[in-house]
Amino acid sequence: MSARMHGTPKGSTLLFATLILATIATWGMGSLGVTGTWGVAILAAISFWKGAVVILDFMALRHAPLLWRAITMGWIIVVWALITIAYIKGLAQ
Template identity: 70%
Template sequence: MNSHLHGTPRRATWLWATLIVATLLTWGMGASGATGRGAIAILAAISFWKGAVIILDFMALRHAPLLWRVVTLGWMIVVWAVIAIAYIKGLPQ
């Protein structure tokens, strides 16, 4: 396996561990009843970062042609935009 294109096992392990920590952090925030726009922004940022790590590193698209990265990351941005719009529209005026 070409480590330049696919990363190293050490990097994959480190990223996997940080994804686990991020998941536990977001779960903890939800379980503790964290509310408010700040908490939502933190949760959204963490989940967006997790999605980018999965797409770029675990789907091995970090060194893929630009089109593939644009399509996959663009799709994630579109999904998050729809979620953000739904959240903002649901806020009390």
């Protein structure tokens, strides 16, 4: 068996643990009142990475045809790009 469509229990447990740690980091940054361009960039990067794990590993799109992987990863890239543009626009107000 060269690859399991839905990964292995050990691999998914490791991913789950890192997702929880990333969530705690996001919550911690919010509680500490972290803001500013760099703070938002880190929050966006964490959220993007978590979304990518869910798309590629949990939804098993890593093993899907390239078009479907591109559409779903493209969605999260476009959404965060729009949020970033709006954030920068807000800074200029």
